[in-house]
Amino acid sequence: MPSTGHFILRSNVLPPVTAGPYELVSEQTDTPFAINTEHTSVTVSAPRYTMPPDQILSSFPPANAEGAWGDRLPQIVLKRRTLPWERNPLGLVDVSDTPWLALVVVAEGEAELSREPRPVSECVTSGTVLRDPSDRDVEQTYCLSVTETVVGKIFPCLEDLPMLTHVREVDINDTELANGDDDGFLAVILANRLPVFDAATGTPVRYLACLVNLEGQLEELPPPSEPRRDFQWELAQDWVFLQAVTDDADTWVTGGATSTAIDISQAGTVGLPQTESSGAARPKAGSSLDGATAMRTTTNAETWTQVTGTSATAAVTAAASDPNAAAVVRSAMTIGFHLPISVYAAERVLKFPVLAHWSFTTNEGATFETLMQDLGVGLLGELSTPAPDAPPAPTPTTVVASGHLQLDHRTRRGDTSQAWYRGPFVPHPADREQPVDGALSVAHSADHLRRVVPDGSEDLSYAAAFEIGRLLALSQLSVTAGLLRFRQEQFGAARLRAVVDDVLPWPIDTDQTRDLRHLLSTLFVGQLASEPVAFAGPTRPVADPGRPIEGLAGLSEARLDQLVATGFGIDLDKLARASEAVGVVAALGDTETPLLQRDNVDEASLTALRAGLTDEVLRLAEMAIPDLRARGPGPGDRRRSPRAHWRRDALDDLLDRPEPEEET
């Protein structure tokens, strides 16, 4: 998969089979008994007469858009990568690398799109042999009728056809390129026509892009012609005069108007001059949805000053608010492409089924690039050199190098004079007033900012800025209210500061008075640290003495030993003697502790008791040394059990001593 922002172009992705009914035949041989051949019917389906909307990923130029599309080829992007090759345009079963789809772009007046969907059998040129006519995805579709001449001029040649269809592989996460596709493979069909602008008369041109099915009609495509290096605007064939007929198209359709005064001999003439008068002379176009009339009368000057769209676009926009919007917009978009060419044309008219269509308008001869490059670039304050033939300005503008402009000024006394003015945009870096000793001059009225320049006239730039700022603040009640509230709070705060100044025992640093909270906290913490006893009272000892044990009070040390020894059933004299020789700890270790009621204690309860004792000893040890656990194995520390922190003593030996089994 390509990375975001990149894509891969591929020539084509051919499907293994073309669309159509297939029969799978399963045969088994070399078996001792006969097996019937199995026939399975399989239909490979593909769109044929209409493109399902979910297969169309995007189209360009956008439908119903107006813009400078003249240098871009219209395109339609399909989601299924094999779609353009799923049918063989020659009507064969084999897969062909010639696509069966082509994107044809016709200008208004060159071709006819059927007003209503027609039965699909009527949507191809009569006499065309289609493979398996029963294979159709819809019963009715739109039909593009074009004369042989127009086909010869604008349809792609057979050789062009494969060149105009390719497959693009994009990153599906790239929203700009993938646009919500599921697998990132897209089939792209390009048109072979640049939808150019009518540069000679400067009128917008409306185009209709049609995705047509070329099945069975490949031989109708034009042969290669002698190429030209330049072109000029002219319709491939001009049928615009048929507009008069379409005005009462309803009567024509019902067969009422057979005597319409149309000079049939005009049919086939190419390149009728399009003059302003042709639009004006045409009878009223009937409906406001008709775009053609308005487009003809739009002059170049109007497109410059008035940026709103043509009425065809407006009609589509208006139609979008209709409850039945989808259908109305679709039909409104094709207005102007319903000229009944197939009825009036003297030559052969070819018909192609249209799978998808949309229209757009090229209303601009210049492109982004040319407009950008023709921009007058400069710093604000530079005057453009007037065109040599331009009439002299009634009042020439005076701009000086500093960017100041001389404007008429009526003084308060009523005298008319000239004053200098310069807006916020200046052609050179301007120094900003910097605070002097933390103070800045503040103007309180616009007159404070009036300046007199050496030539004696006034510079009103800053005064004007002050005044407009004041008016802008006054124009918003919330801002005015906010300002007053802010001021009120400031005064309240100043009063409070004065009170705090009197009450607090320490001086307030005047630089920090702005933020009293921080000041108070800092001061408080500082005082607290320096005099903890005065602020928070005397400190509490780390450990409290235990409560006196009843009965032990008044006992001497010797008596206490005797008491403990008696309690453990140890002979104190013997221990004293032994401790003189080997020390108290070793003597204690050697001393046997009599065990009572040994017979009643079984192995399991003894283990449980021992474990309980161990836990209790550890708990006591932790209480005595609170950070025992915290001290635990730290980084670089050897892995040791908490008990390894102190030296083993007699109690440990006692606890760890193997079970005396032979003890009586």
Place this chain on the structure above:
Amino acid sequence: MKFTADAAVSYAQVAATQIAGQFIETDPIDGDHLVPGELRRFLAGLRLLQGVPFSYLVPDADLLPPESIRFFYIDRNWTDALVQGALSVGTVTTTDRAQLETVYPQLRDEVDETERTIRTPTGEERLAGASGTITGFLLRSRIVSGWPALHVRAYSEDVVGDSELSTVAESHPSRMKLLRMERLAPAVLLVLIDGVPEVVHIEEPRQGVQFGARLDTDAPATARRAEVHPRHATTGDPLDVPDVPVPFRPGAPGVIDVRQLRADLKEASPQTHTDPDGLKIHEFALQMLRFPYRQVFGDPANAEANFELDRFQVTATFGEWETQLTIHLAEVDTDGGTP
């Protein structure tokens, strides 16, 4: 003891906050400030000239003729005067004015800071800091009305190649923040940039991948032409060969003779194709790809193509020039005194 100290400190803090809360504004968006948030944002918007009538910005139409772009520096004194005007509302007594003067330096700093946060694109960090020079441009052209959502990017260093397709994120150090970008009229675009950019890119809005040819707009209406610049078949880079004129079919405007164009592109350079038989379909598509056009302002490399761009290159600041002039005048003075 610790508990007592904690309680005492928090009590002191509560008490202090209650007092301080009287005159410190804690804004949910950008924290503690002296000036209330809504006032600060109004004043910052005013600094960015929001709501200022256009005739105050550009007093004469001659300064901004049709189809022109005008770069400028912002005169901070002018915008300060604007803010002072707004602040002057309701100052009646001398104490009011004294209070305003006391608080103004702090207020100015806070508004400077808020200025940067008025336009905050989603997904980008809020930027803060003291104010600097603000520059910008006014563009009056059909481009503004015809290509809505065009891209404007300013760089303090020319890090992105002029024809490079990519761009750098808005938070990139070389990318300068746009303080304001607004269409003042259908065809007038105002852009304010935080700092003095070295290059400014204006780019056609991106609308997916497009194909086409370059129309020669200088050609007469009766003989219009178009051309395609050949690209390298494997890298996609433009080749150093002349443009290929697009062959058209006779009789219909704009219909390209694709077969002939393919042959011409094959002739143009051996690097446009990998197969000796000619361009493959995808190679042809690559040749026809059109990327959004990007106009680069201020890049000296473009100087020979657009002479006028030089004018945007500021060689000396006004202050520097003034110093140089003073030194020069002093020298002249001493020279005049010695003989």
